[in-house]
Amino acid sequence: MSIVAIFVNVLLFLLLAPLFEGVMRRITARVQSRQGPPIVQPYYDLFKLLGKERINSAGNWAFKLAPLAALASILAVVSLVPFGSRVNALGGRVDAITVVYLLTLGGVSVLLGALASRNTFAAIGASREMVTMVMVEPVLAMTLILGAVRTHSLGLGPAVFSTAGAGFSLSTGVMLVAYLLALQAFVAKQPFDIPEAEIEILEGPFIEYSGPDYGMFRIYMMMKQMFYAWLFVAVFIPIGRTGLYPLNILLQLLGTLVVFVVIALVGSTNPRLRIDQAVKIYAVLILIALGAVGLAVAGV
Amino acid sequence: MWLASKIKQVLMVMKPGVVTLKYPFEPRPAPENFRGAPHWDHTKCIGCAGCAEHCPARTIMVRDLCQEIRVLLYDGSRCTYCGRCAEVCPEKAIVMTPRFEQATDDRNDITENLELFMLTCQRCGRCYDMETTSAIDKLGLTGYRYDSLEARTVIRKATDSFRPKELEATERYERPGKTGD
Amino acid sequence: MLAKIAKKCFPRSLWVYHCNSGACNGCDIEILNILTPYYDVERFGIKLVGSPRHADVMLLSGAVTRPTLPLVKRAFAAMPGPKLVFGIGSCAVGGGCWFDTYNVTGGGATAVPVNYYVPGCPPRPEAIIYGVALALGLVDKKAAPVELKQVEFPIDVYERNKAWEERNVIYEVLNK
Numbered sequence: 340m341s342i343v344a345i346f347v348n349v350l351l352f353l354l355l356a357p358l359f360e361g362v363m364r365r366i367t368a369r370v371q372s373r374q375g376p377p378i379v380q381p382y383y384d385l386f387k388l389l390g391k392e393r394i395n396s397a398g399n400w401a402f403k404l405a406p407l408a409a410l411a412s413i414l415a416v417v418s419l420v421p422f423g424s425r426v427n428a429l430g431g432r433v434d435a436i437t438v439v440y441l442l443t444l445g446g447v448s449v450l451l452g453a454l455a456s457r458n459t460f461a462a463i464g465a466s467r468e469m470v471t472m473v474m475v476e477p478v479l480a481m482t483l484i485l486g487a488v489r490t491h492s493l494g495l496g497p498a499v500f501s502t503a504g505a506g507f508s509l510s511t512g513v514m515l516v517a518y519l520l521a522l523q524a525f526v527a528k529q530p531f532d533i534p535e536a537e538i539e540i541l542e543g544p545f546i547e548y549s550g551p552d553y554g555m556f557r558i559y560m561m562m563k564q565m566f567y568a569w570l571f572v573a574v575f576i577p578i579g580r581t582g583l584y585p586l587n588i589l590l591q592l593l594g595t596l597v598v599f600v601v602i603a604l605v606g607s608t609n610p611r612l613r614i615d616q617a618v619k620i621y622a623v624l625i626l627i628a629l630g631a632v633g634l635a636v637a638g639v
Numbered sequence: 640m641w642l643a644s645k646i647k648q649v650l651m652v653m654k655p656g657v658v659t660l661k662y663p664f665e666p667r668p669a670p671e672n673f674r675g676a677p678h679w680d681h682t683k684c685i686g687c688a689g690c691a692e693h694c695p696a697r698t699i700m701v702r703d704l705c706q707e708i709r710v711l712l713y714d715g716s717r718c719t720y721c722g723r724c725a726e727v728c729p730e731k732a733i734v735m736t737p738r739f740e741q742a743t744d745d746r747n748d749i750t751e752n753l754e755l756f757m758l759t760c761q762r763c764g765r766c767y768d769m770e771t772t773s774a775i776d777k778l779g780l781t782g783y784r785y786d787s788l789e790a791r792t793v794i795r796k797a798t799d800s801f802r803p804k805e806l807e808a809t810e811r812y813e814r815p816g817k818t819g820d
Numbered sequence: 821m822l823a824k825i826a827k828k829c830f831p832r833s834l835w836v837y838h839c840n841s842g843a844c845n846g847c848d849i850e851i852l853n854i855l856t857p858y859y860d861v862e863r864f865g866i867k868l869v870g871s872p873r874h875a876d877v878m879l880l881s882g883a884v885t886r887p888t889l890p891l892v893k894r895a896f897a898a899m900p901g902p903k904l905v906f907g908i909g910s911c912a913v914g915g916g917c918w919f920d921t922y923n924v925t926g927g928g929a930t931a932v933p934v935n936y937y938v939p940g941c942p943p944r945p946e947a948i949i950y951g952v953a954l955a956l957g958l959v960d961k962k963a964a965p966v967e968l969k970q971v972e973f974p975i976d977v978y979e980r981n982k983a984w985e986e987r988n989v990i991y992e993v994l995n996k
Contacts, residue, residue, distance in 0.1 A: 368860075368862065369657065370649065370652050370956050371652070371857055372652060372655050372656065372657060372658050372857045373657060373658065373856075373857035373858075373860040373861070373862070373863075374657050374659040374660045374860050374862075374863045375862060375863060376863060376864075376865050377863075377865075380865050381835065382829075383829040383832040383833040383865060384829075384833045384835075386825050386826050386828075386829040387829045387832075387833045387876070389822060389826050389828060390822075390825075390826020390827060390829070390830060390902075391822060391826075391901070392900035392901045392902075393900070394898070394900050396873070396898075437992075440986075441655060470914065501911075510969070517953050540849045543872075545871075546870075546871045546873065547871075547873055548873065548874075549873040549874065549900040550900050553874060555872075604649055605645070608645050608648045609645070628939070642826035657929055658857055658858055659857060659858065659859070659860040660858060660859060662946055662949050662950075663949060663950060663953040663959050664858065664958075665957055667946055670946070672993040674978045677969060678966075681969065681970050682970070684970075695917045695921075696910070696917045696919065697920075698914075698917060712961075714914075715937065715939060716910075716913045716918055716927075716937070716963065717914040717915055717917070717919055717927075718910060718912030718939065718941075719916055719917055720910075720941055721941070723898065724981070736960075739940060739943070739944045739946065739947045740946070740947055740950045740962045740963075741938070741939050741940070741962070741963045742936060742937065742938045742939075742947060742948075742950050742951030742954050742961075742963070742964045743936070743937055743954075743961055744935060744936050744954075744961075746913065746914065746937060747965060748963040748964055748965055749939060749959070749963050749965075750965045750966070751965070751966040751967075751968070752966065752967045752968070753966075753968045753969075754967065754968070754970060755970050756970045759850065783880035796905065
């Protein structure tokens with residue numbers, strides 16, 4: 340049964356991530372008073388990208404490897420997490436640090452691809468992506484470490500479901516605020532979509548990718564968004580704790596949907612910040628997250 | 640506070656709802672006086688080729704097939720819909736229709752071809768050669784030549800009333816003999 | 821089978837790259853207009869992307885000037901197939917008023933193979949949306965060649981005309 344859970348995880352994340360992205364685009368369009376694309380639009384985008392020609396413009400192995408590495412890392416993360424409050428066969432053998440490591444691996448493969456592109460715009464996008472990753476991954480790490488401190492175990496299940504294990508407290512509340520503010524940076528939406536979706540100002544790190552490679556990066560980003568939205572629901576909102584596995588999954592998916600609606604609303608009403616303004620905000624968020632972990636260590 | 644203002648912003652944008660026009664599925668007429676594609680009325684056209692002369696993109700071409708037939712071809716590929724042809728036409732045979740849905744995948748689709756019956760002069764048939772059918776070329780036959788240097792060096796000044804003194808000044812004008820004078 | 825799905829999804833999600841090859845920016849403003857909420861073209865799945873490598877359709881505006889001719893060709897070569905080119909505005913369709921000036925090579929067709937032409941100066945946003953809908957197959961073509969005759973003539977005049985037409989430059993411009 341736990342092995343089936345792995346496949347359920349991977350399939351659900353893979354198939355539903357574009358749907359949530361479509362919901363987000365539709366809400367952004369409605370906030371802008373226009374009709375917007377149909378909700379299944381990202382599926383059309385992905386299938387169309389799979390049918391395009393693949394141009395290997397940089398000619399080196401890193402260029403070809405990067406999208407595969409990114410997709411592999413996010414699939415690994417997704418197969419490990421205890422979706423639906425059930426720790427599956429793989430999740431029982433890893434701990435919270437592995438998840439952070441694998442997510443960082445995804446970011447690093449984006450950087451690899453961008454720097455292998457031999458394009459100035461991609462290099463600028465890569466440098467901004469590096470800055471963002473360095474400043475924002477600590478908040479994720481500290482969310483999981485908070486769970487580990489409060490449940491006294493570094494395992495993935497207890498670390499993620501810390502509110503189930505040890506109840507709500509002040510440190511969890513402070514961490515909730517920090518995670519919520521950093522959520523926009525995790526999912527790369529305004530006001531913090533500086534490196535990735537920055538096709539409007541400069542080209543992002545994906546400028547030289549075409550066809551199936553770009554499709555792989557897009558599904559990587561969509562699954563990353565869904566993972567972070569789900570993580571918020573799993574760590575801080577105590578729904579989906581009933582004993583029934585399908586009901587858990589459904590409740591957590593609904594929670595993820597609500598989080599996506601909030602992301603879309605915040606994203607469409609905010610401008611994009613410059614990298615130096617964003618770094619100042621990230622620094623404050625790291626301090627708040629550290630404060631929450633400190634409170635948890637102090638036992639509050 | 641920041642959060643309150645953002646919530647207010649979200650509520651504010653709900654008011655107009657969705658303003659998108661359902662354009663290709665519902666027709667949307669052009670406003671009045673809109674200059675779309677020109678259309679010739681072959682019953683009124685006299686074949687003077689004034690439109691061909693004045694077109695800035697030279698997209699109206701005139702040719703004589705024989706003594707009696709003049710063919711006028713409007714090739715809409717370069718037309719900028721400026722309306723000069725309609726303005727200049729002495730018979731008001733050209734009207735700028737409000738047609739703007741001219742997208743096509745073949746440039747031969749936006750053409751209008753007119754065949755006009757030209758009467759012949761009683762004395763000699765048509766009084767001008769088949770090849771020189773435009774007004775500029777006809778002027779070349781009667782005396783104004785576009786390579787006339789004397790005509791080009793006279794700089795005319797416009798005055799609101801006739802001043803004979805200005806006219807004297809132009810009569811004493813001398814062309815420069817060599818460069819550097 | 822994946823190829824079939826990809827082919828079916830292609831018209832529903834066209835990503836557009838806007839290339840200005842020496843335009844006066846009138847057509848560029850109209851292209852920007854169709855992305856606004858009033859004429860929203862994103863409901864067809866069309867998105868504006870900044871890199872030709874991500875794009876399916878190149879919106880070419882402007883008469884292709886001499887300095888931009890190699891650049892337009894490079895941008896077109898950078899796009900992965902299958903790809904389309906739309907020529908927006910009279911300048912891209914045939915060179916506009918400036919088709920034979922010293923700096924203009926004469927319209928989009930001299931640089932890249934143009935698939936759909938949207939004439940106008942600048943074309944109304946509705947005209948551009950009409951062109952897009954025509955490419956997607958949602959509407960029928962409305963432009964058709966018009967022939968008007970004052971009198972019908974006997975046949976031999978047209979036969980004589982054919983010989984003259986062989987040497988004629990005017991018709992060559994049109995049928996290129």
